[in-house]
Amino acid sequence: MLTVEQAAQRLGTGVRFIRRLVAERRIRFHKVGKYVRFDPADLTDYIRQARVEPIRPVLKYTKGESRYAA
Numbered sequence: 001m002l003t004v005e006q007a008a009q010r011l012g013t014g015v016r017f018i019r020r021l022v023a024e025r026r027i028r029f030h031k032v033g034k035y036v037r038f039d040p041a042d043l044t045d046y047i048r049q050a051r052v053e054p055i056r057p058v059l060k061y062t063k064g065e066s067r068y069a070a
Contacts (some may be wrong), residue, residue, distance in 0.1 A: 001030065001032070001037035001038065001039060002037060002038045002039075002040060002043070003035075003036075003037065003038075004018050004019060004022075004036055004038075006038075007038045007043060010040075010043055011043065011046075011047070021046075022036055026046075027042065027043075027046050028042040028045070028046070029042070
């Protein structure tokens, strides 16, 4: 189980952001007494759910001409 500080470090964010996610119930967490703890698998799920797929093809530049990648 990870602390708030460890979760913030793993996600590359500040502690305040993690606490806001908890307050808004946007991330899964466990209460151990008065402490908030995170399962590493839950952090991985949060990252996976936040993934955004591209909606248009990527342009490729070849010899000064732009073409859509297949």
